[in-house]
Amino acid sequence: MKLTGGEIIVKQLVREGVPYIIGIPGHGVLGLFDAIRKEEQAGNIKYIQVKHEQAAAAIADGYYRVKGEPLAAFASIGPGTLNLSIGLGTAYADSTAFLALCGDTHVHMKGVGVLQEVERYQDSNIVRSLEPLAKRSWRAESTQQLPRILRRAFNRMATGRPGPCVVTLPMDVQAAACDCEPMDPALEKAGSLPCADKMAIEKAVALMKTAKRPVILAGGGALYAKAGEQIVQLAEQWGAAMVTTLAAKGTVAETHPQYCFHTGSKGTPLGLEICRGADVVLALGTRFADETTCSYRKGAAFNFPETKLIHIDIDAGEIGKNYGADVGIVADLNDSLAQLLGASPAFEINQEYLDEIQALRESWFEYLKEKRARATDKITISQLTGLMNETLPEDTIISTSSGNTQAQLFQEYCYPRANCNLTTGGFSTMGWAVPAAMGAKLAAPERPVVAFLGDGDFLMTMQELSTMAQYDIPVIVLLADNSGWMAIKDLQIDALGTDHAFGNDFTTPEGLAYSPDFAMIAQAFGIDSYRVSTLEGVKAALDEAIAGNVPALIHVDVCREHPDSGGKAFGWWDVPIPAYMEEKRKVYEAQIKEELV
Ligand SMILES: Cc1ncc(C[n+]2csc(CCOP(=O)(O)OP(=O)(O)O)c2C)c(N)n1
Numbered sequence: 001m002k003l004t005g006g007e008i009i010v011k012q013l014v015r016e017g018v019p020y021i022i023g024i025p026g027h028g029v030l031g032l033f034d035a036i037r038k039e040e041q042a043g044n045i046k047y048i049q050v051k052h053e054q055a056a057a058a059i060a061d062g063y064y065r066v067k068g069e070p071l072a073a074f075a076s077i078g079p080g081t082l083n084l085s086i087g088l089g090t091a092y093a094d095s096t097a098f099l100a101l102c103g104d105t106h107v108h109m110k111g112v113g114v115l116q117e118v119e120r121y122q123d124s125n126i127v128r129s130l131e132p133l134a135k136r137s138w139r140a141e142s143t144q145q146l147p148r149i150l151r152r153a154f155n156r157m158a159t160g161r162p163g164p165c166v167v168t169l170p171m172d173v174q175a176a177a178c179d180c181e182p183m184d185p186a187l188e189k190a191g192s193l194p195c196a197d198k199m200a201i202e203k204a205v206a207l208m209k210t211a212k213r214p215v216i217l218a219g220g221g222a223l224y225a226k227a228g229e230q231i232v233q234l235a236e237q238w239g240a241a242m243v244t245t246l247a248a249k250g251t252v253a254e255t256h257p258q259y260c261f262h263t264g265s266k267g268t269p270l271g272l273e274i275c276r277g278a279d280v281v282l283a284l285g286t287r288f289a290d291e292t293t294c295s296y297r298k299g300a301a302f303n304f305p306e307t308k309l310i311h312i313d314i315d316a317g318e319i320g321k322n323y324g325a326d327v328g329i330v331a332d333l334n335d336s337l338a339q340l341l342g343a344s345p346a347f348e349i350n351q352e353y354l355d356e357i358q359a360l361r362e363s364w365f366e367y368l369k370e371k372r373a374r375a376t377d378k379i380t381i382s383q384l385t386g387l388m389n390e391t392l393p394e395d396t397i398i399s400t401s402s403g404n405t406q407a408q409l410f411q412e413y414c415y416p417r418a419n420c421n422l423t424t425g426g427f428s429t430m431g432w433a434v435p436a437a438m439g440a441k442l443a444a445p446e447r448p449v450v451a452f453l454g455d456g457d458f459l460m461t462m463q464e465l466s467t468m469a470q471y472d473i474p475v476i477v478l479l480a481d482n483s484g485w486m487a488i489k490d491l492q493i494d495a496l497g498t499d500h501a502f503g504n505d506f507t508t509p510e511g512l513a514y515s516p517d518f519a520m521i522a523q524a525f526g527i528d529s530y531r532v533s534t535l536e537g538v539k540a541a542l543d544e545a546i547a548g549n550v551p552a553l554i555h556v557d558v559c560r561e562h563p564d565s566g567g568k569a570f571g572w573w574d575v576p577i578p579a580y581m582e583e584k585r586k587v588y589e590a591q592i593k594e595e596l597v
């Protein structure tokens with residue numbers, strides 16, 4: 001069958017069962033775009049317009065996180081492609097997948113300086129700028145290469161440790177035709193994952209038997225493997241505490257009595273204390289990034305090597321990277337957990353330890369109660385988080401990006417059900433929460449989806465309200481407006497001192513707090529909106545928006561006064577102190593001297 005490059009691509013997407021292709025056209029993808037037109041008119045795929053390519057990537061990312069199936073995002077040559085790059089970094093850091101299709105210079109025009117080519121250092125080598133942000137990238141130099149590249153891209157994206165893949169498409173390659181026999185997608189991927197080595201499982205179980213204070217630490221890999229049920233089973237059988245990383249929040253129901261929330265710089269006191277005091281940690285699908293470890297100083301979050309580590313990951317590169325593993329297992333988590341459950345003897349459960357966890361959980365809830373009872377001029381993000389916890393249906397998906405809303409939802413929200421949390425854990429990308437929530441809603445139209453974010457975050461991708469309105473994607477945007485980048489102002493105050501707060505308040509020329517009228521903006525986009533300043537008002541708006549199941553924005557004025565503006569950092573974070581701050585610098589230097597490297 002003779003097909004153009006554009007047709008080969010879109011027909012392959014259809015065969016792979018990709019329901020949506022998202023992006024912005026330009027002269028650089030005209031051939032691809034015309035093929036999209038043909039397949040959409042045939043009813044085989046749906047094109048979604050966004051207004052910034054970053055949002056195309058985030059929608060695809062949100063969809064993958066909920067459904068586990070990759071979508072395609074596309075961008076034109078040059079700036080369109082670079083706009084998409086933030087979404088690539090976000091997905092790659094968190095090991096989620098989508099296919100990025102990017103327009104590129106014609107093969108025969110490479111180097112002349114065609115519109116939107118940058119040829120001064122190297123001829124049309126935009127793919128190189130995307131290399132660190134993708135699991136694999138290709139520039140297709142001929143139409144004939146496309147079927148194999150696409151098969152390899154679909155294979156690479158979803159097998160093993162997922163990640164986004166990039167194919168750049170010279171304009172002539174999209175338009176030229178070649179003979180092409182499509183391959184059945186089932187034939188291009190392995191139908192199984194690597195199983196854990198039995199000997200390693202035996203070693204792990206032998207170590208687990210020695211534990212008096214065991215911890216199961218779930219990372220993002222555990223969330224995406226949907227390993228929650230087996231983790232709970234093993235925790236109960238082993239008498240272990242369950243702790244998650246930022247990326248893995250919500251892997252298990254957080255109401256479980258053995259759940260200790262989180263460790264790391266934004267962790268909870270109980271998660272930190274339990275991890276520091278563990279004798280054996282079973283780590284599942286985590287990189288031990290600094291969000292999780294605070295620092296590689298002993299005792300900051302973990303006490304390796306005194307604490308023994310069993311580390312299971314699908315990616316061999318993570319074993320031993322940050323901490324030496326007493327038992328390292330490269331395998332699928334679900335298989336490993338099934339084997340551990342099967343091979344586990346009746347462990348001797350340390351009831352005292354479980355009682356201690358119970359008491360720590362209770363004191364954490366008590367702390368939150370007190371924090372939320374404090375008198376403040378406006379609603380705090382903490383109170384908002386508590387209200388959401390009481391109000392939202394159990395299956396609600398909540399997306400966050402960066403800022404105090406992310407940190408506080410992470411720290412303070414207690415999900416009664418697994419698999420409801422979406423966040424940009426590794427890249428912490430502002431502007432992600434709204435489009436990612438739209439992707440989640442496309443993946444799970446029957447569930448309520450809330451994007452919980454700050455004003456700074458919203459200002460980065462708020463144009464996507466048009467996409468929400470046009471396609472009627474009923475996401476609820478819950479906007480905590482504190483007229484500024486408060487997370488960074490709070491960091492300046494906490495790390496450097498009050499005098500160092502600078503440049504993060506949004507102010508009028510007179511020095512008053514400045515905020516656009518976000519409710520009016522939403523209205524202008526054709527979105528239902530509410531402007532509220534009381535908790536009762538927020539509750540009424542949330543109830544109405546959920547019942548209405550239409551796109552909605554709730555603009556809440558929140559407290560901007562430190563420390564009520566944010567959460568508390570119970571862990572440590574390696575924030576280098578400027579050398580001219582001599583006293584603080586000395587303390588900082590002493591701390592980093594103890595880093596394990
Ligand atoms: C794209 C991007 N730029 C900058 C940052 C650094 N950053 C992290 S949080 C933050 C402020 C967030 O402000 P806002 O969304 O209003 O939330 P708030 O902390 O005020 O609640 C900034 C600037 C980032 N994470 N991502």
Ligand SMILES: [Mg+2]
Pocket residue numbers: 454455456480481482483484485486
């Ligand atoms: Mg803000």
